[in-house]
Amino acid sequence: GNSVTQMEGPVTLSEEAFLTINCTYTATGYPSLFWYVQYPGEGLQLLLKATKADDKGSNKGFEATYRKETTSFHLEKGSVQVSDSAVYFCALDSNYQLIWGAGTKLIIKP
Amino acid sequence: DVKVTQSSRYLVKRTGEKVFLECVQDMDHENMFWYRQDPGLGLRLIYFSYDVKMKEKGDIPEGYSVSREKKERFSLILESASTNQTSMYLCASSTTGTGLGYEQYFGPGTRLTVT
Numbered sequence: 609g610n611s612v613t614q615m616e617g618p619v620t621l622s623e624e625a626f627l628t629i630n631c632t633y634t635a636t637g638y639p640s641l642f643w644y645v646q647y648p649g650e651g652l653q654l655l656l657k658a659t660k661a662d663d664k665g666s667n668k669g670f671e672a673t674y675r676k677e678t679t680s681f682h683l684e685k686g687s688v689q690v691s692d693s694a695v696y697f698c699a700l701d702s703n704y705q706l707i708w709g710a711g712t713k714l715i716i717k718p
Numbered sequence: 719d720v721k722v723t724q725s726s727r728y729l730v731k732r733t734g735e736k737v738f739l740e741c742v743q744d745m746d747h748e749n750m751f752w753y754r755q756d757p758g759l760g761l762r763l764i765y766f767s768y769d770v771k772m773k774e775k776g777d778i779p780e781g782y783s784v785s786r787e788k789k790e791r792f793s794l795i796l797e798s799a800s801t802n803q804t805s806m807y808l809c810a811s812s813t814t815g816t817g818l819g820y821e822q823y824f825g826p827g828t829r830l831t832v833t
Contacts, residue, residue, distance in 0.1 A: 642821065651722075651808055651824035652761075697761070701820040704749055704768065704812070710760040 610635045610702045614709035617695075621688055622717050629683040629712050631672075631698035639700040641665075641674055641681040646695045646711075655683075655696070690716045721745070722825040724809050730831045737796040739828050741809030748814045750792035751822065752776075752784065755806040767792055768814075799832045806830075 615630040633641065640659045644652040656665030661676035670685045681698060693716045698709040725740035743750065751766040753776075763776030765784040773784050781803060785793045792811075796803055806829050810822040 640820070644824075651826045652810075652822075653824065654821055657821060704814060704820055705751075705763070705766065706820065706822055708761045710758075 610639070610700060610707045612698050612700055612707055612709040614696075614698050614712050616710075617713040618715050619712060620715045620717065623690055624687045625716075627683070627685040627688045627692075627714070629696055629698075629714070631681045631683065631709060633679050633681065633698075633700050635679075635700055635702065635707075638676070639702055641672070642699045642701070642706065643670070643672055643681070643683050644697040644699060646697065648694070652697065688714075688716050690718050692716050722809055722811055722823050724807075724825040724828050726828050727826060728829050728831075730833065731796075731799050732833055733800060735796075735799050735832075737799050737830065737832075739794040739796075739807055739809075739830070741792045741794070741811075741825055742790055743792075743811040743823070744790065745811060745813070745823065746789065747811035747823075748789075749812045749820070750786065751810040751812075752782075752792065752794045753808045753810065754778070755808055755827070761808065764794065799830075801832050804830060804832045 611634045642657045643655040645655045646652045656667040658665040658674035664673045695711045697711045699706040722743045752764045753761045767786045783795045809825040812820045812822045
């Protein structure tokens with residue numbers, strides 16, 4: 609069946625460091641792919657998405673490219689800030705539902 | 719702005735009590751979902767609904783039931799709360815839509831503690 613695998617956290621970085629959070633997936637067909645973010649004490653909100661191969665989603669300085677050949681959708685940011693500290697979830701859509709990765713906690717130290 | 723609201727942010731209940739968690743969306747979405755979120759386990763789907771009066775079991779439906787009498791409202795019911803149901807509960811909605819991906823919109827969550 610369809611599945612999403614994310615790198616385990618927590619990931620701890622210093623402010624202004626480069627961020628990569630890995631996400632790979634297994635799916636039949638060509639699902640849409642998503643990154644959601646959950647700030648402390650809040651619900652999830654959509655960070656970015658890509659609906660077809662080679663699409664790049666971007667928002668708030670974050671980017672991810674839908675790579676069909678490597679079945680990946682890695683999240684990147686060039687220079688992280690303390691305010692980026694949150695839990696990040698990768699997901700794909702499957703039959704009206706979303707299949708979720710386990711989440712990666714990101715901690716940014718000043 | 720799209721909005722999903724949940725009836726309580728924090729709730730404390732006793733073992734054996736019947737608990738209702740309410741979720742309302744104002745986007746006329748067809749699909750609604752209830753998840754629970756626990757440390758190290760990510761998001762787990764409890765129940766979802768594609769339409770009024772329709773419901774489908776998710777991955778962990780045991781101990782829960784749901785009700786969807788109106789399109790905008792989806793209720794999660796714990797018939798007899800137990801301590802292992804202490805968790806963060808998240809409601810979400812989505813539209814069947816446009817073929818651009820079934821993006822889900824989330825409420826702020828209800829942190830339920832059962833003592």
